[in-house]
Amino acid sequence: MIGLLLALQDTVTEALPAETANAAAQATAQVAHSSINYFELLLKASLPVKVIVLLLLTGSLVSWVIIFRKAGVFKRANRDADDFESRFWSGADLNKLYSSATDRGRVVTGLEAIFEAGFREFARLRDKRVADGRLQLEGAQRAMRTAYAREIDALERNLELLANIGSTAPYVGLVGTVFGIMVTMHDMLNSGEQAGIAAVAPGISEALFATAIGLFVAIPAVWAYNRFTTRVERISVRYETFADEFSSILQRQTGEG
Numbered sequence: 001m002i003g004l005l006l007a008l009q010d011t012v013t014e015a016l017p018a019e020t021a022n023a024a025a026q027a028t029a030q031v032a033h034s035s036i037n038y039f040e041l042l043l044k045a046s047l048p049v050k051v052i053v054l055l056l057l058t059g060s061l062v063s064w065v066i067i068f069r070k071a072g073v074f075k076r077a078n079r080d081a082d083d084f085e086s087r088f089w090s091g092a093d094l095n096k097l098y099s100s101a102t103d104r105g106r107v108v109t110g111l112e113a114i115f116e117a118g119f120r121e122f123a124r125l126r127d128k129r130v131a132d133g134r135l136q137l138e139g140a141q142r143a144m145r146t147a148y149a150r151e152i153d154a155l156e157r158n159l160e161l162l163a164n165i166g167s168t169a170p171y172v173g174l175v176g177t178v179f180g181i182m183v184t185m186h187d188m189l190n191s192g193e194q195a196g197i198a199a200v201a202p203g204i205s206e207a208l209f210a211t212a213i214g215l216f217v218a219i220p221a222v223w224a225y226n227r228f229t230t231r232v233e234r235i236s237v238r239y240e241t242f243a244d245e246f247s248s249i250l251q252r253q254t255g256e257g
Helices: 002-015 018-033 038-043 047-088 094-101 110-127 133-156 159-191 197-254
Strands: none
Touching: 047 110, 047 133, 047 159, 047 197, 094 110, 110 133, 110 197, 133 197, 159 197
């Protein structure tokens, strides 16, 4: 790209008068060797653009904190589900699994929480001498549905905030762009400068910088939201399948199957 610009410089130099050719050569060299200093661009930006960029960077920080935390939550949820299912389907006694889930100091989540809620209600109704096995089963299913809803709600926590950041960040950046252009036009009118590229370039650059930051914030947030939503759906199917299978086991124990 730089070689093409220099070749174009030589062609223009031969066709123009000496002073004009020198000016063109200097402009071409400046374009070829210049680089954008984003930090300096932010420092020289107008106050509205600075505020909007700082707001966007704050949103980006919040979204990345949510992304890393939720990634750990989903990884732990799948690992705990694998561990519990391996113990559950190994033929372990249900009473022993329940005692393990209710050990003092333990906080159960995921499949184990659904199992613990269902078996606790089933055992409670059985200990109360509820003769109707159908009532025992329905009580256990209600308890598992409640635990299931609680676990899914925990998985979905903060995803709404992630979606809001991803959907609003481009528009917030666009507001910064509008402010940057307005400030540039206002400064040009006050200074009386001609509307040349040298006069408008700094203001346009800071305006477009706000849009770029908005996209930088939005793209990871939207991608993570879609990714996490898909993982919630997969885990919810896994939880529902386990609840149905466990209900079948309890149904056989009540003699209703």
